[in-house]
Amino acid sequence: EAQVTQNPRYLITVTGKKLTVTCSQNMNHEYMSWYRQDPGLGLRQIYYSMNVEVTDKGDVPEGYKVSRKEKRNFPLILESPSPNQTSLYFCASSFVGQPYEQYFGPGTRLTVT
Amino acid sequence: RKEVEQDPGPFNVPEGATVAFNCTYSNSASQSFFWYRQDCRKEPKLLMSVYSSGNEDGRFTAQLNRASQYISLLIRDSKLSDSATYLCAVNKRNSGYALNFGKGTSLLVTP
Numbered sequence: 001e002a003q004v005t006q007n008p009r010y011l012i013t014v015t016g017k018k019l020t021v022t023c024s025q026n027m028n029h030e031y032m033s034w035y036r037q038d039p040g041l042g043l044r045q046i047y048y049s050m051n052v053e054v055t056d057k058g059d060v061p062e063g064y065k066v067s068r069k070e071k072r073n074f075p076l077i078l079e080s081p082s083p084n085q086t087s088l089y090f091c092a093s094s095f096v097g098q099p100y101e102q103y104f105g106p107g108t109r110l111t112v113t
Numbered sequence: 114r115k116e117v118e119q120d121p122g123p124f125n126v127p128e129g130a131t132v133a134f135n136c137t138y139s140n141s142a143s144q145s146f147f148w149y150r151q152d153c154r155k156e157p158k159l160l161m162s163v164y165s166s167g168n169e170d171g172r173f174t175a176q177l178n179r180a181s182q183y184i185s186l187l188i189r190d191s192k193l194s195d196s197a198t199y200l201c202a203v204n205k206r207n208s209g210y211a212l213n214f215g216k217g218t219s220l221l222v223t224p
Contacts, residue, residue, distance in 0.1 A: 031210050035214075041216070042200075042216035042217060043200070045211060045212075048210075048211055088154070090157070094210070096210055100145065101147060101159045101162060102159070102202075103159070104156035104157050104158070105156060106155070107154070107156050
């Protein structure tokens, strides 16, 4: 089954404790992206990657890191999480080329206390 | 002006009604437009792409108005199961593959 998976789905952590949210897709998509979704603010892009070893900042990259060592994986790293990073996070992927519909993972609900 | 704007609603409509949402975008050079559906706390799922000539998929019709820079989604014969948030998405300025999403329009279809 074609899908984007994320782990963990739910995470409660404390300020400053490094964490990684994994994202994996099995559709051979070149493009992958991370979003956060907050009430009243909608979906905002954190980072994206056009292909292996190619990453770039989105609209709200501060406090986040990513890497793209393999085509299928695009982990999101929070080196020192803070309470303002409490949010619902989505990973998405797509082919590169028109009309490049993006497919989303199920989401990770992160709470930083 | 925000890149992508939607009326947040909520739109409360009775079953069987026709409802339409608009979404305005600021980048006149945008080439790709989409409507996504998002159920509460779930991931957005592609509902339909929006083509220049307009397109229809069953009860759903999407249209693009380049002159006025908006896209629309029309839902005919609304079902209870259509209750969701509808997000429009437009490709970002200077970043062909990244999408800007609207904040979504909430639809509640009532019996």
